[in-house]
Amino acid sequence: MQLHDLAPAPGSRKNRKRIGRGPGSGMGKTSTKGHKGLKARSGGSVRPGFEGGQMPIYRRLPKRGFKNYLFKTHNAVLNVKDLDRFDDGSEITEAVLREVGLVKGAVDGVKLLGNGEVTKKFVLKDILVSQNAKEKIETAGGSIE
Numbered sequence: 001m002q003l004h005d006l007a008p009a010p011g012s013r014k015n016r017k018r019i020g021r022g023p024g025s026g027m028g029k030t031s032t033k034g035h036k037g038l039k040a041r042s043g044g045s046v047r048p049g050f051e052g053g054q055m056p057i058y059r060r061l062p063k064r065g066f067k068n069y070l071f072k073t074h075n076a077v078l079n080v081k082d083l084d085r086f087d088d089g090s091e092i093t094e095a096v097l098r099e100v101g102l103v104k105g106a107v108d109g110v111k112l113l114g115n116g117e118v119t120k121k122f123v124l125k126d127i128l129v130s131q132n133a134k135e136k137i138e139t140a141g142g143s144i145e
Contacts, residue, residue: 077111079115081117092124094126109128112129113132114134118137121142122137124143
């Protein structure tokens, strides 16, 4: 086999459909878009969820539950194992966590979860703590204020 013998497998490479190139192509004149109508226009297409004027399913189905958009809080979530980088006996606040880079962006608060182990004593201030994390911190000799 030589370099000039190489060729793609038969049928694996296909020419793209060239529309609007005259009557001889079979795809001239209306360019496969039919006659008039919304989808024949430039930029013309129906919006997502449009069902031809029929009441769309997202409006037919009942809405359930309550969405508390106005008073919803967004907390940054950390685990107990993330606190290992701090020195023994250090005081940890949201500002300290931001300096280190554990908390980023606009958040309403910080919540500490109990994944991992604690070997050092910490004093946590103004941080929400899960029950599991609270037990681990207090077992290690730390406190939560």
